[in-house]
Amino acid sequence: METQTERLKGQDVLGGPTVDDGGLERDTTRRVGVRLIPLLFLMFVAAYLDRTNVSLAALQMNRDLGLSASVYGLGSGIFFVGYALFEVPSNLILARVGARRWMARIAITWGLLAAMMIFVRGPRSFYTVRFVLGFAEAGFFPGIIYYLGDWFPERQRARAIASFMIAVPLSSTIGGPLGGALLSLSGWLGLAGWQWLFLVEAIPSVILGLAALLYLTDRPQDAGWLSPEQRAWLCGRLEREREARAASSEGDLLRALTNTTLWQLAAIYLLGVSAWLGTLYFAPMMIQGVLGVSSTSVGLIIGALGIVGLAGMLANGIHSDATGERVVHTVIPLITTAAGLAVPALVPGRAALLAGFVLIYIGANAFLPVFWCVPTILLRGTAAAGGIAAINAIGNLGGFFAPSLLGALKDRSGAFTSGLLTLSIAAVAAAVLVLPFRTLSSRATSEG
Secondary structure, X not given: OOOHHHHHOOEOOOOOEOOOOHHHHHHHHHHHHHHHHXXXXXXXXXXXXXXXXXXXXXXXXXXXXXXXXXXXXXXHHHHHHHHHHHHHHHHHHHHHHOXXXXXXXXXXXXXXXXXXXXXXXXXHHHHHHHHHHHHHHOOHHHHHHHHHHOOOOHHHXXXXXXXXXXXXXXXXXXXXXHHHHHHOXXXXXXXXXXXXXXXXXXXXXXXXXXXXXHHXXXXXXXXXXXXXXXXXXXXXXXXXXXXXXXXXXXXXXHHHHOOHHHHHHHHHHHHHHHHHHHHHXXXXXXXXXXXXXXHHHHHHHHHHHHHHHHHHHHHHHHHHHHHOOOOHHHHHHHHHHHHHHHHHHHOOOHHHHHHHHHHHHHHHHHHHHHHOHHHHHHEOHHHHHHHHHHHHHHHHOHHHHHHHHHHHHHHHHOOOHHHHHHHHHHHHHHXXXXXXXXXXXXHXXXXX
């Protein structure tokens, strides 16, 4: 008896014949990538700048406002509390109203709130603005992961996600030198350098939010910028993949949230994010403290580390797509991150610190795009929107706990050693939790 999946192999969702032509596939996915990825990429660069520029600002801000390492760590991390609270609701709204309007709302709101950091005057206002900034940005990253899953077939997805997520390391490449230069504007028009940093880097977010409202398309069926043949092929391919994955997909959000696989993925992401973000927010202070260089030089070093992270992310994502393998391509980056955290903790000196940060930036950035391929395989529809958001929300709580822990341990011991070793153990634990997903990797490869 002919199955629904077999029937779909002969026609696409628009009612026309499916064309299994390599040239059509290549041209369609390239066209989708050229249309969508650049804007999403720029928006994510702006998002990462506005959430992490506090790490460079801290070189002046902590002194001006009298913030201790504990207060700074808590304030940096409290962003992720607001982020986690609104993550799932935000992504469910996106699934209902469409990516174009909701992504525009998110970007414009977070840009305006990021600029409000110039009015911070002490711990309470620092905590408040960071919290509402996270609340405003909630849903952006998982929304994009969900959105790309609606536009790219599975075997092109890791590369598409990597192309979008190179914004993470590139935000360091751009933000490091730019932030260092803006810090040098102290006193101009009565503003401190850290205030100029927050103000200038908030403006692109608002502009890009307006651009998203005019430029993005919610679904392939509505893509007038694709030819009829390209649109038919893409819709047909994506529909067949949904049918093929139906047996392993959760049909609704409630079932997805009671699935142990989702919680395993959330635990992996929580530990991996902790290892990365705990270090990220204190990296400028560590570099300046050990190397004894100026704020401008710190920015340039952070920029160079971003380039290293960019190379690691692209290489791992492309190789993972080429081999169809996901688990090893997730485990190795996590072990690399763990090693990078342990090196400066156990070996004193400038060379060890720089070597450690190179490993951290390579490992943490290589981990991200391959990991996010797995939820898009396991979850579909409303379950995908809510499930991906839940994984991201739970995982990003590591962005609250890790900086807070690192700051508290620094104030208590006077050094970052115990904090770095704790985060290294977290990365190793994440790698161990990934290993049971080896069968998923094999199945994905055989079905690709």
